[in-house]
Structures are given as structure tokens and as C-alpha cells.
Amino acid sequence: MSYKHILAEHRDGVCRITLNRPERLNAFAGMMPLEIKAAIETAEHDPEVRVIAITGAGRGFCAGADLDSSGPKKDGPRDAGSVLETAYNPMIKAMRDCRKPMVAVVNGPCAGAGMSLALACDIIIAAKSAIFMQAFCNIGLVPDAGSTWYLPRQIGRARALGMALLGGKVTADEAADWGMIWKAVDDDRLQAESEAILTKLASGPTVGLGLIRRAIHASFGNRLSDQLDLERDSQRIAGSTADFAEGVSAFLQKRQARFRGA
Amino acid sequence: MSDEPLLVDVREGVAWLTMNRPKVLNGLDSALTRALWHAFESVEEDPAVRAVVLTGNGRAFNAGADISLLQKLATSGERPGEVVARAMDAEFNPMMRALGAIRKPVIARVNGPAAGGGASLALACDIVVAARSAYFQLTFGPNLGIVPDIGGSWLFPRGGSRARALGLSLTAERLSAPDAAACGLIWSCVADDLLDAEVGKLAKRFASGPTLAYGLIKELLDESATNSLDHQLRLERDFQRAAGSSADFAEGVAAFLGKRQPVFKGR
Numbered sequence: 001m002s003y004k005h006i007l008a009e010h011r012d013g014v015c016r017i018t019l020n021r022p023e024r025l026n027a028f029a030g031m032m033p034l035e036i037k038a039a040i041e042t043a044e045h046d047p048e049v050r051v052i053a054i055t056g057a058g059r060g061f062c063a064g065a066d067l068d069s070s071g072p073k074k075d076g077p078r079d080a081g082s083v084l085e086t087a088y089n090p091m092i093k094a095m096r097d098c099r100k101p102m103v104a105v106v107n108g109p110c111a112g113a114g115m116s117l118a119l120a121c122d123i124i125i126a127a128k129s130a131i132f133m134q135a136f137c138n139i140g141l142v143p144d145a146g147s148t149w150y151l152p153r154q155i156g157r158a159r160a161l162g163m164a165l166l167g168g169k170v171t172a173d174e175a176a177d178w179g180m181i182w183k184a185v186d187d188d189r190l191q192a193e194s195e196a197i198l199t200k201l202a203s204g205p206t207v208g209l210g211l212i213r214r215a216i217h218a219s220f221g222n223r224l225s226d227q228l229d230l231e232r233d234s235q236r237i238a239g240s241t242a243d244f245a246e247g248v249s250a251f252l253q254k255r256q257a258r259f260r261g262a
Numbered sequence: 263m264s265d266e267p268l269l270v271d272v273r274e275g276v277a278w279l280t281m282n283r284p285k286v287l288n289g290l291d292s293a294l295t296r297a298l299w300h301a302f303e304s305v306e307e308d309p310a311v312r313a314v315v316l317t318g319n320g321r322a323f324n325a326g327a328d329i330s331l332l333q334k335l336a337t338s339g340e341r342p343g344e345v346v347a348r349a350m351d352a353e354f355n356p357m358m359r360a361l362g363a364i365r366k367p368v369i370a371r372v373n374g375p376a377a378g379g380g381a382s383l384a385l386a387c388d389i390v391v392a393a394r395s396a397y398f399q400l401t402f403g404p405n406l407g408i409v410p411d412i413g414g415s416w417l418f419p420r421g422g423s424r425a426r427a428l429g430l431s432l433t434a435e436r437l438s439a440p441d442a443a444a445c446g447l448i449w450s451c452v453a454d455d456l457l458d459a460e461v462g463k464l465a466k467r468f469a470s471g472p473t474l475a476y477g478l479i480k481e482l483l484d485e486s487a488t489n490s491l492d493h494q495l496r497l498e499r500d501f502q503r504a505a506g507s508s509a510d511f512a513e514g515v516a517a518f519l520g521k522r523q524p525v526f527k528g529r
Contacts (some may be wrong), residue, residue, distance in 0.1 A: 058502055067518055080506025084499040096491055137479060139514025140472035140526065141505045142498065148482040149494040155446055156422030157483065161388045162449040164479045165468070178446060179422070221490050 005032040007057070008039040013050040013202030013261075015043035024059025025109055027066035033091035033145075036117070039097035040094050040102075050200035050261045052098065054121060055105035064112020064135060065162040071141070080141065080238045088113060088145040095120040096217060097209035105194040106172070106181070111135045116145035117152065122213050123197060124181035127190045132180065138167040153220055155180045206261035268297035269319070270304075275312040275469030277305040284320025289328030294434070295353045297439055302360035312528050313468035314364060315461060316387055317371035323396060326378025350411065354379070358412050361386050365477030368469040371461045372396045372439065372448070382414040385421075388480060389464060390448035392439035393457045398447070404434035420487060421447035472510035473528030 007018040017039050019026035024070045036054070043049040061089045065083075095102060099222055104118040106126035111133040118124050118132075127134075134151070136143045143151070143164050152160040163170060172184035185193045201209065211234040219227050238244055250257035269280040279301050281288040288294070305311045318324055331349070334513040335342040351413060361368065361383075370376075370387035377418070384390055400418065402408045409415065411433050416425040423437055426445060443451035452460045468476070478501045486494055510526045517524035 030456060036304055044378060066514055079503055080511070081499040084495070084502055089495045089499065093492070099391060137472060137475055139518055139524070140475045140499045140510030140512075141514070142475055142478045142482055142506055144498040144502050146495060146498070147489060148479075148486045149489065149491045150485050152420065154422075157387075157417070157420040157487075158390060158421075158449050159446045160483055161480070164483065165476055166464075217491070232320030 003035040003039065005172045006028055006035050006039060007040070010043070010049055010095075012199075013048065014198045015039070015046070015049045015052045017052065017054045019054070019056045019062050022056070022060070024066055025060030025063035026056040026058070026114070027031065028088075028113060031087055033087040033113075037091040037094040040091075040098055044098050044100055047261075049100065050101060050206045051101050051198055053103045053105055053198055055194075055262065056107055056118065058108075060108040061104075061110040062114025062117055063104045063109060063129060064114045067139070068124060084144055088116075092116065092120050093145040097250045099248040100206060101204075101209045101213060103197060103201065105190065106130045106132075107190060109133070111138075113145040113147075116143075116150070118181075119150035120146055122217075123128065123201075124175075125183045125185065125190070125194050126175065126181055127187040128172050128184050129187050130172045130184075131169040132163075132172070132175050133169050134163040135167055137165060141244065151180075154178075203259060204261070205238075205241065205247065205257075205259045207241045208238040208243060211238055266297070267291075267294040268301055270301050271272070271306075272308070272311055273401065274466070275310065276465045276506075277301075277308070277311045277314045279305075279314065279316045281316075281318045281324055284318075284322075286328055287322035287325035287375065288318040288320065288380070289325050289330075290354070290383075291328035291330050292349075294328075295357050299353065299357035299360050302357065302364055305366070306360070306364045308322060312471070312473045313465050314366060315369040315371050315465050316368060316383070317461075318372070318373055322374040322380070323370070323372045323376040324380025324383055325375060326380045327402060331454065336400075346408075354412050358382070358386060360366055365480065366473055367476050367480075369461055369468070369473075371457065371462055373457060375399065377401050378413045379414070382412040382417060385417040385447070386413050390442075390450075391461050392448055392451045393454040393463065394439055394451055395454050396439040397436040398430075399434060399436045400430045400438075400444055401434050405429055418447070421445065444498065470526060471528070472505075472508070472526045474508050474510060475505045478505055 005021055007020050009016050043052050102121040104121035104124045106118055108130050110118050112135045115132055134143050175181045176184040215230055215234055218230055242262055247257045267283055269282050271278040305314050335345055338345050368387045370384040370390040372384050372392035374396050376384040377402045381398045400410050402410045439451040442448045482501055508529055514524045
């Protein structure tokens, strides 16, 4: 399948989605979020794909909505809510519902809704030169595309308020220190370190990994008692997979497990 | 200096609220609590105010419930728990709800210890800037046999760590300002002699910012705590619709495209 604003390729169990507007720091244009949604859903339904990676072409990850194409129209104010409804929110929901692990490889500036895109992934690995920014308030808007849900859950209320009300830059090192992202690495190590994570996830027990991401998400809205039930139900499914049988026998035989993702 | 329990000074878009009972570490008695409640409502209603700073006079930010309240409990003849609960309904909780209802950025200038209800009061503000010598302490349980209140049991776990909230509540150990900043319970900690400069800079910035959007951002993050992702996405859509119709958004975009600083009017 070919897209206008992104590239999507499948290789060695990894689906790589590359935001491809490098001249605009990969800012979202038009229906670009729906292209990302389509690529994620295609990868989810492809049994060969066991992990999905999102990164940016060129020197940026994603600068957020492209203001040249989303600012107020000359003939009156644009409805800033409708594009969320039709494009951004469906993308974020598709990420939430995906049953395969998702990795954001943040190669450069990550701002506004581009930051929401990264936050909605499971593992965020960033080059140390990358910066994160809730730029919305700098133009009189509010954080969107899920930022106000993910951010306080990753860095707490005080830091979420600080980023959202001040709109300043947070370095990749700070982001890792705050627990906003999984890891910050030297720029020249980003490729190797992210490949190692993708290789590990692509050879992992995919069904179990999908259940894990669902359970962690659900835990934020559940009482402990409900979460215990969800864990029981998830374990029932995971415990019935071929990968669980393989995991147990590999453990008993003291060898590396060879998971097939089913 | 006036002996009012709360000093209120509005200038250049910023309302400076200074708790003024320095001899008792700004302990919350009925008069101070009611003065705060009234001031929070006033600054919310006053269109000239676009940012609020809450701070304490003297060496403390706020040491929590005033000792006079505790003495009253001992001599009232009523069940103390009843008296406490009544005071919370009548004064403390309405004061905290009024603070939460301010749709403008509120900065806590934590000049010294914030203990008990004083810690809750600080954390309920949007941006907490603490002097390095300050500390936070949940004195309720271990020292008095009561539970964290006026929002403490809600605010502390939202610093991002259940383990830390439990530790602070059950041990009443002091959390130094640098540690509070390092663990994300507060926004920042600065050297004591830089506190005024830092708070002044933030207040000035907020007073010239997109006030309408600030209010919406605050409400979004408060609602986020208990919302599902689906619900929150809908809320963001609705709030973005409102923010996107503001004069400040038009100005923000024009400034961005014109590569200049925006001049926000706050609406």
C-alpha cells in the first residue's frame, strides 16, 4: 500500500512507519494521521508483523500539526475540534487498540500532536539531541491527541501542568529522567539501540505482549479488584498460546526460547 | 505591615496573595481560611487578574491547621471528629474548591515549610516553585493520628508514584524541596535568593499569556485523572474547538507564521 505523507515497510517481523515530510519536520498535513492509522491497522492484521516502529525522515520526528495548513481560515475561525474528531483521535484510538507492541524512535524534535504520537507508543527511545515540547499554549491552544491523558500518567500532575502551561522544551535526557520515555541514547547510537529493541520485540511472544499493553492501559482506570480479574483473563489467553508452551520448555531445558508470536 | 491574615495585592495582571500569620507559621485558622476562600473567588472573577501567586510571610509557607483549632477541639466537649468534619465542610474544603476553580495559572511560591494542610495547599496550585530550604511534610497520620486532607490524599499520588505517596503519608518524613523537584512532585526548586526572580518571571509570563487556553488546560488535566482515554479525547476535541475560536489562537498563529512574539489578550 502506498501513502502520500508516510512510508510503511515490513521486514523481518518489523513494520517501519516513517513520517515523510522532512522539509516540514514531518508536521502533520491533511489526513496524514489517517495514513498512520491505516498503516498500523494493516500491520496489525499482517501475521508476519510482530512489532510496529514509528520514526521521522530527516532531522525531525514530528513537529505537530502543520500550522500553514491548519491555522484560522481567512473567512472565519476554523473548527479546531473537527480535525481531531476525523483524523487525530481515530489514529490515537487505533494505537491504543493495536495488539502488537509499538515503538517510537524519536530521531529529532517531537512537538505538539507529534509528541502525542510518541506518547501513545509503548516504548519511546530518543536521540539525546531530540527535544519534547507541548507547544500548544504558545499559540493559544490546549494539548490534544491524547496528550492530556498520557502525559500526567507518565510524568505526574506537576510536570504535566508545567509542560502544558509553559510550553517549553524538555530534553531527551530530562524526559528519560522523568520517566516520560524509556531511554535517551547518543545520536550515533539511536539506530543500533532501537534495532536491538525491535529485534527483541519482533522475536517475542506477540500475543502475550499485546495482552500486556492492554492490561497496563486498563490499569489506569481500574480498581485493583477489577485489574486482578483482567490479569486472570489475560493469563488464561496467554497460557493457551504455543509461545507459553515453548517458553516453559525452553526454561526447563535452560535454552533460549524460540517464540513464533502465536 | 498590616495584620490582616491574608494580604492581597493586584498589580500588572498578577494577584499576589500572601498568607500573613508569620508568628504561627501561617497556620490555617478560620479567619485565614475564609480570607483565602474569598480571595480565590475574587481573583477568579476579576478580569484584570491573569495570574495568581500564593505565598507565605515569614519563614514558613504554611504549617497546616492552626494550633488554636486543635486547642478548641480539646475543650469543645463534642466528639473531635465531628468538629473537624464540620470545619472541613464549612471552610477548608470550600476554600480548596475555590482554589481549584480558578481558571488562571496559580503559582505556589513556597518560601519555607509546607506541612499538613499547607502541603496540600501548595500542591493544589498549578506551578509549585520552592526555595531550596523549604520542605514538604504530611504530618497528619504519624504525628496526629488523622488522615491527609484538604486534597493531600488526591494530590500526592498524582506526583506520579504510589510508593512515594504512601511513604510520605505513613512516615511523615520531610521531603526536601530539591527531592520534591527531582521526583516530580513540584515543578522546580531554586536557591532561596533566586525565588523572587524566578516566581516574578513566571508570573509575568502567565499574565501576558493566553488566559482562556490556560484555564482549559488546567481543567483538562484535572479531568484526565479519572477519565478513560476515549472520554479524554472527546474532551480535548471540545476544548480545542473553544480554544481554536479564541482571539488568542488567531494571534498565536499569525505570530508564528510572522516569526514574531505573540501579543495575547487573554481571550
